Amino acid sequence: MNPWIIAGLCLSGAGVIAWGSARLQLRWPLLILAVLLAAIALQLFRAAQGQGGFHDLAAVVAQSFTVLPALLGMLTGLALARIRGHRLAWRSPQIVLALASMLVAGLAAAATLVL
Numbered sequence: 001m002n003p004w005i006i007a008g009l010c011l012s013g014a015g016v017i018a019w020g021s022a023r024l025q026l027r028w029p030l031l032i033l034a035v036l037l038a039a040i041a042l043q044l045f046r047a048a049q050g051q052g053g054f055h056d057l058a059a060v061v062a063q064s065f066t067v068l069p070a071l072l073g074m075l076t077g078l079a080l081a082r083i084r085g086h087r088l089a090w091r092s093p094q095i096v097l098a099l100a101s102m103l104v105a106g107l108a109a110a111a112t113l114v115l
Helices: 004-025 028-051 056-084 094-114
Strands: none
Touching: 004 028, 004 056, 028 056, 028 094, 056 094
């Protein structure tokens, strides 16, 4: 399958989930998506590190075409929801945990690309 199609689906899917979460004032879909992205990003980072000096280049490609577009889609969805007047309660524990998970996912993706 074409990796650009996968990237587009990750971008649009995460964007719709983030926008819908803000629109419906639901915190848990955003939290679940952010935690899953953090877990995937950390696993791909560990795979890219490899063992014995052998790096898994497929993990770098997977990080580039799944996690990074999904993070971009989440940010875009939240920004579009904010522009349309739908706000999330940013001080709630679920949103703080979601933001921390998004940060971990972003840092793991960046560290994978630096390898």
